[in-house]
Amino acid sequence: MNMTVDEKTTVQAAEAIRIHDVTKRYENGTVALSSIHLTIEEGEFVTLVGPSGCGKSTLLRIMAGLDQATSGQVHIQSHAAKGNEQASFVFQEANLMPWRTVLANVALPLEISGAPVAERKARALAALEKVGLTAYADSYPRQLSGGMKMRVSIARALVSEPKLLFMDEPFGALDEMTRHRLHEELLNIWMNSRLTIVFVTHSVFEAVYLSGRVVAMEARPGKIKEIIPIEESYPRTNAFMTSPAFGEKVRAITNTLT
Amino acid sequence: MQANGQVTNASVKVLAQEGISAQAGFLKKHRQLIYKTATPMAFILLLLALWQLGVRIFDTPKYLLPAPSDIWQAARKGFPDLMQAAGNTFIAALLGFLLSVALGTAVALLMMASKWIRWGIQPYAVVLQTIPVVAIAPLVVIWLGPGMNSIVFISLIVAIFPIISNTNLGLSSTDRNLIQLMRMYKSGTWMMTWKLRFPYALPYMLGGMKISSGMAVIGAIIGEFVAGIGGGKGGLGMAITSAAVQMQTSFLFACTIAASLLGMAFYLTVAAISHYSLRHWHESAIRPDKD
Numbered sequence: 314m315n316m317t318v319d320e321k322t323t324v325q326a327a328e329a330i331r332i333h334d335v336t337k338r339y340e341n342g343t344v345a346l347s348s349i350h351l352t353i354e355e356g357e358f359v360t361l362v363g364p365s366g367c368g369k370s371t372l373l374r375i376m377a378g379l380d381q382a383t384s385g386q387v388h389i390q391s392h393a394a395k396g397n398e399q400a401s402f403v404f405q406e407a408n409l410m411p412w413r414t415v416l417a418n419v420a421l422p423l424e425i426s427g428a429p430v431a432e433r434k435a436r437a438l439a440a441l442e443k444v445g446l447t448a449y450a451d452s453y454p455r456q457l458s459g460g461m462k463m464r465v466s467i468a469r470a471l472v473s474e475p476k477l478l479f480m481d482e483p484f485g486a487l488d489e490m491t492r493h494r495l496h497e498e499l500l501n502i503w504m505n506s507r508l509t510i511v512f513v514t515h516s517v518f519e520a521v522y523l524s525g526r527v528v529a530m531e532a533r534p535g536k537i538k539e540i541i542p543i544e545e546s547y548p549r550t551n552a553f554m555t556s557p558a559f560g561e562k563v564r565a566i567t568n569t570l571t
Numbered sequence: 572m573q574a575n576g577q578v579t580n581a582s583v584k585v586l587a588q589e590g591i592s593a594q595a596g597f598l599k600k601h602r603q604l605i606y607k608t609a610t611p612m613a614f615i616l617l618l619l620a621l622w623q624l625g626v627r628i629f630d631t632p633k634y635l636l637p638a639p640s641d642i643w644q645a646a647r648k649g650f651p652d653l654m655q656a657a658g659n660t661f662i663a664a665l666l667g668f669l670l671s672v673a674l675g676t677a678v679a680l681l682m683m684a685s686k687w688i689r690w691g692i693q694p695y696a697v698v699l700q701t702i703p704v705v706a707i708a709p710l711v712v713i714w715l716g717p718g719m720n721s722i723v724f725i726s727l728i729v730a731i732f733p734i735i736s737n738t739n740l741g742l743s744s745t746d747r748n749l750i751q752l753m754r755m756y757k758s759g760t761w762m763m764t765w766k767l768r769f770p771y772a773l774p775y776m777l778g779g780m781k782i783s784s785g786m787a788v789i790g791a792i793i794g795e796f797v798a799g800i801g802g803g804k805g806g807l808g809m810a811i812t813s814a815a816v817q818m819q820t821s822f823l824f825a826c827t828i829a830a831s832l833l834g835m836a837f838y839l840t841v842a843a844i845s846h847y848s849l850r851h852w853h854e855s856a857i858r859p860d861k862d
Contacts, residue, residue, distance in 0.1 A: 379755060408748045408749060410767070412773075412853075421766075453851050453852050
């Protein structure tokens with residue numbers, strides 16, 4: 314399980330997240346997660362995939378500290394250990410404040426942490442540049458398309474320069490073309506940084522295309538069924554999507570899930 | 572939006588340069604605006620003409636129903652008095668309105684901050700709304716004495732409920748996802764209130780202010796009925812009372828119209844402020860009125 318799939322972590326693969334025997338039980342007795350063990354290494358792109366009710370979102374939220382496990386431990390390792398300040402979360406919806414401009418939305422995390430005004434602006438612009446939206450800095454969210462809103466949301470997550478990025482079905486509401494473009498942009502951002510990304514989706518294709526490892530989960534109770542490494546090297550191209558290797562992985566994961 | 576009212580040559584030129592379709596759109600928009608303004612104007616003119624004609628034909632006594640021309644004359648003759656009265660009412664209503672906004676918002680914030688305060692206050696805010704103001708007005712005069720203090724206070728009582736109610740609704744309907752987002756960034760209560768809840772509640776608050784702006788004027792006039800003092804210090808309420816006693820029905824009409832114009836001015840000012848502060852993001856300020 315500790316194999317290094319990601320080629321850029323050649324120096325040494327330190328653990329970013331270690332989940333030990335995590336269980337989540339709701340008050341009504343439903344077991345959302347049952348005895349989860351998972352280790353994610355620094356710089357990895359890991360995707361949690363599974364049917365609805367498999368607890369993939371819950372697991373992500375527990376990792377991000379947005380939710381509490383009923384039992385078990387979550388370790389956030391190394392220099393990312395300082396609380397969750399080094400972690401960001403991208404939700405299913407863009408969750409932008411409609412009264413703020415794009416730039417002010419991106420700068421929000423810095424504003425809350427009390428960064429000086431000039432620094433906020435510079436860093437927010439830098440984050441916007443990563444998602445290619447500098448031209449829209451002064452626009453309001455209502456003027457943007459769904460894909461652009463999601464880019465702003467990603468820029469806001471990146472502005473605090475996190476070590477860990479948690480993404481909960483961020484592209485689920487987007488059309489196919491936009492989604493694919495955002496996949497490429499996200500992979501670019503990831504390759505140009507030291508980010509560790511944990512990504513939740515119900516799309517097997519998305520999981521295979523993006524990640525170094527796919528964690529296939531099953532429902533009732535939520536469990537990890539299998540962890541499938543995707544050996545294809547980065548940067549990944551469109552050719553990968555039509556390759557036999559891609560199809561084989563998709564088939565293998567689909568078989569695991571059903 | 573900017574095409575309201577007069578259009579400068581420059582803007583027409585700019586529109587012309589933007590091409591035929593823009594110009595056609597502009598004309599269409601402009602025509603609709605003309606129709607929308609002209610129709611009610613024509614309607615009121617017709618009504619006034621019928622009124623004038625009816626009074627002349629049936630020779631109604633002035634003290635019963637004055638003709639529009641009589642009202643106009645009475646307003647012109649008593650113009651200084653009318654303006655002074657309207658000025659006094661304006662000040663009282665403005666103070667009543669501003670105080671109701673400040674106090675109402677403060678109460679709503681307290682209600683948001685603690686459920687105990689909310690549970691404790693909420694029923695009485697409703698009670699405040701159901702007590703007939705005319706009934707407690709004399710009590711206010713006993714406590715605060717006749718004059719400005721009482722008038723402003725009565726205006727405040729009348730105007731505060733929509734502010735509390737709407738602000739409370741706005742503050743408690745904040746988007747859960749955004750609350751979660753703020754929590755994730757370790758936002759404290761102050762940040763949460765100031766950067767999220769307050770802006771989120773703003774459209775609701777402005778809606779409440781629109782309602783209470785007109786009510787503050789009504790409250791001030793009720794206050795003047797009960798607590799007004801004469802000698803150039805009385806407002807429109809006072810002027811209405813004395814005109815009624817002296818059977819100066821024409822002037823009474825003039826005062827009533829002035830009161831309604833004052834209320835409208837209040838409302839339109841608040842509506843303009845509301846539109847200005849929401850123009851970038853809130854649907855209510857973005858979508859043009861659909862017929």
